[in-house]
Amino acid sequence: MSSPDANLEIASFTPYPITHHPVRLELNDESLTVIWDHQHTSEFHYLWLRDNCHCPKCISTATREQTFEICDVPFTIKASNAYITDDHRIVIEWDHEGHVSKYHPGWLLSHCYSKEVQQSHQWKPTIWDEERITNELPRTHHDAIVESDAELLIWLRALRNYGIALVTDVDTTLGSLTKVTDRISFMRESNYGTLFDVKTTAKANTSANTNLRLPLHTDLSARELQPGLQFLHCLVNDASGGESIFVDGFKIAEYMREHHPEEFRDLSTIPMSFYNKDPYCDYRYRGTVIATDSNDEVIEVRHANFIRGPIDVPPHQTMALYKAYQLFILLTREPKFQLFFRLTAGEMVVFDNRRVLHARNAFDLKSGMRQLQGCYIDRDELLSRIRILERNTELN
């Protein structure tokens, strides 16, 4: 399946191993039914099949991008004939322009849009509380990530699933976190730069660069797309205090959904405003604290009380939003949800900033130095990197 010829059969760079064969076809009014040798039945609409023709007239062989556009065939296009070849491909002869399409069984079965197949592709996060993460926190040696694709894939999957993972034994020099980030992708820039320092400065434009307690929050909540992964590399931590706290925002959301369904609904439907302002910038975004997708799965948490703007929803929603929001903050403060630890020099914590809230206790400037270096990489880059590594089937 990984030979170049086989791959050109499909408009993808991902291999689709043939695990099952089609055994029977039924031509319906607007769809083709495919019965597979493992008793699964797929229904593919003719328009979908025509849309997914992988022949060189429909797909650029150089870029594997589609050159055909679906609005150039009739909405009522039908198969005039369909059959299974000896090598288990499905061939369709169309009733429009004499076009013929051929489908690879591995690709086709993987793209079946029945509920059963779609659910089998569905990724689910591993949701945690204090007890679970204390036992299971993923922790990998720097050199393993840098030197081995297999170790990298294991670590990236753990990071995706838990939303948090540690790297140990990182050089404690400025910039050395890039040896890890270079294994994933480019960094996401912000008005704080690409690589940023977390240390106390005389003229701080953000609470991060003071020695004050930082309550649980996500970074850059006033940007439309909050940064995905956040990297915090500990260079020095000699000061007393300054412990790190992490909370799985998905856990808080699911806890609210179960025990406080009204507050969950309000916090996931009534928007808050977030303002991030200093003398040189003025970012504003309006979004919900909890975001869900079209399947009602929680996909994001957005929370930073210190850069929240005034609530600006219609008056009849104001008190409901406050009620839900007060509950949310109080839940994040509960120790049973909190991972509490002290970063030591050479450790780097990486977490999904759109899921895992982070906080820092105040620290005593007189007792010693505390310095971290950080950066962001978006979720898109993490997921693309995992897919690229997974194309190499030996790593799976």
Next chain:
Amino acid sequence: MSSPDANLEIASFTPYPITHHPVRLELNDESLTVIWDHQHTSEFHYLWLRDNCHCPKCISTATREQTFEICDVPFTIKASNAYITDDHRIVIEWDHEGHVSKYHPGWLLSHCYSKEVQQSHQWKPTIWDEERITNELPRTHHDAIVESDAELLIWLRALRNYGIALVTDVDTTLGSLTKVTDRISFMRESNYGTLFDVKTTAKANTSANTNLRLPLHTDLSARELQPGLQFLHCLVNDASGGESIFVDGFKIAEYMREHHPEEFRDLSTIPMSFYNKDPYCDYRYRGTVIATDSNDEVIEVRHANFIRGPIDVPPHQTMALYKAYQLFILLTREPKFQLFFRLTAGEMVVFDNRRVLHARNAFDLKSGMRQLQGCYIDRDELLSRIRILERNTELN
């Protein structure tokens, strides 16, 4: 209002001129009613007012970020007393911990969350078709943007409102577009780099770098956040063909909403999948072609047929989605919606990539060179820059 002392009265760097005075207060069960000298009435919930206390105990005077958290007062907090001072501030004495808050009338009126005041803040795009944009396309000289904040603000507002604007007389050297982008903010990086070249290459991993016709599309539709502004700076255009086409995606969406409400609904609620893949990356995103906000306003269009993935919605939605999608593409092809022109060397077109679809006709490689340089800057940066310029009230 722009003196430092006055600004410290509010947790903002934006000036809020006092245009009206409060004349009467009414203390209700869970809110305060403020009657202003222009007959407007505001209702502020006590919880909202307590949340927006700007005193130095509640706000960091260094960062102007809130240190107080609303969950630390009772949900039922009330004013025990409230009055208007001689200098038109509102003072509230709270029934909790003896706290006292003072409100600046300019800030308070601007943040009134009545429908009337909220609607007065609402920005509306200037939606265009071929006829309108041909007459009104914003066009500004490079030096005016680089040298004058007033001209820059006019140009940025036009760019925001129309979603497209031209810059003329830009140096035709590689990298000179940064003189304009530096006036806004940093660029958004992607797997194609930060600055990218649009020219024909032998081993193209994207149709952009061929001489082929590129149908109307938004860039990077397979990323969760499509890039906001796209800059295309024309360095050479001697080849025949290669004309640029732009379509206001908001116009297409609004046309569908008016004339084809079912297709509008389907295209704004049933998600498509977008796949952007080459040997080194594999980006995927699932989202609607038309995105609307909580007020049902169109805020984004996502469309690139050549990197669309197989449709993967439940079977009962498949045909409805195809029907709406076929219509959408056919509408984008109608000349009455298209701005059609030929970029000449030294021109730079800038457009909101999440709104304005762009296309390029095929060009003849033998007839001459065609080379553009491009980059992206996100919407967040554009809007922040406009707000910063607007803080300087002399520019308004």
